[in-house]
Amino acid sequence: MSKVLNAFLTENLKELREQGLYNEINPLEGPNGAEITIGGKQLINLSSNNYLGLATDESLKELAKDAIDKYGVGAGAVRTINGTLDLHVLLEEKLAQFKGTEAAISFQSGFNCNMAAISAVMNKKDAILSDELNHASIIDGCRLSGAKVIRVNHQDMDDLRAKAKEATESGLYEKVMYITDGVFSMDGNIANLPDVVKIAKEFDxxxxxxxxHGSGVTGKGKGTVKHFGLEKEIDFQMGTLSKAIGVVGGYVAGTQELIDWLKVRSRPFLFSTAVTPGDVAATIGALQIIMDSTELHDKLWENGDYLKAGLQKLGFDIGASETPITPCIIGEEKLSQQFSKRLMEEGVYAKAIVFPTVAKGKGRVRNMPTASHTKEMLDEALSVYEKVGKELGIIS
Incomplete structure (x- = not known):
C-alpha cells in the first residue's frame, strides 16, 4: 500500500474511533424484521426502515420468486438498450397511480434518484434552495448539478421567502428550485409543504x-404530498422503494414531459443496469397492498404513538417528531454510542446516529417502530430504555 494512503487511513480511523464517530457494522443472521439476530442473540429491532413489515411479507416473496423463474435474476442491460422489461413499465404505471401523477420513472435506488433527477434539470446557470437538514443524497445531487446551492434555514419559511426573492430577482439564474425532504429522517418532522407551495408560486x-420516509407512512400511505393534497402543485415527487415499500429502488413522479426528459437525460437511468425482475415484481405487489388497505399504515402509527408516549414519559428528549420516527437525543457522541451499545447488551437494537449524519453535539439513538412490532415488544424495549437511561444518567 502507498505510504501516504496508509498514513491517511491510520490517522483518520484512529481519530474517528477516539471521537466516537466510527460506525461499527453489525451483520444480521436472518431477516430484518421486528426482531433480528446478531451474533446468535435475538434483539428487538428499532433501527429498520421496514416501516410496514413488507420486506419479509410472504406474498411478496412468492411474487419475487415467480418473476425470477420467468425473467431470470437480472434485467441484463440498461433501460435504454433492452433492459426495460414489461415489469418495469407496469411498475412505473403503478407508481404514477400511487402518487397521483401523469407518469413516473424508476431507478436503482433512492440515492440514484437524487443524483439523477436534480442534475438532469438543474445546471451551472441555475440555483437550488435547499433545506439545511436535507438528506446526503440531495446534497450530493445538488453538487453534481453544478448549480449554485443556497442553504435555507430548516423549515424557516421567512428565510425561504427572502432567499427565493433574492435569487429570482438577482438576474443571475435561469431557473431556481426549492428542494426538501418530505419527512426529515433524523428528527421525524414533516415539511411545511402548503407554505412552500405558496412561496414557490410567488417566485416561480x-x-x-x-x-x-413519507411514502407508505404519511398521507394514509400515499406520502407527504398527498397528506397535504398537493399532487398537482409539486413538480418532482421523489421516493425510495426500500423503506416502507420494503424492496429496493427509487422513483420520480411528475408530469409526462418531466418523465420523458428524465428518461433521456438522467445518467443513472442511461448508464446503470435496470432493477432486477424479482425486485420489480415484489415492489408492484407492495404498492398494491398499500393502495388496497391502510391496515399496516394504521398499525405503524399506533405503534409509533405508543413508543413515543412511553419514551416521553420516561423523560427522554424526542425532539419535535411528527411521525413514527422517534429520536432519543443524547447530545455527546461517545455517550450516544455507549447508550446504543448498552441497549444492545440488554436486548434492544437501536443504532446510535452521530456526525456526519447529524450535527456535532446532536448525537442520538433513532427509534423506528414498525407495523410488525407487538405491544409486548415495545413494552420490553421501554423497560430496557428506562434501565439503561438511568444507569447512564440520561434520565433521572
Missing part, C-alpha cells in the same frame, strides 16, 4: 420533494 420556483 421549481419544487422537489424527497419523500423517502
Amino acid at each position: 420556483l421549481i419544487t422537489y420533494v424527497d419523500d423517502a
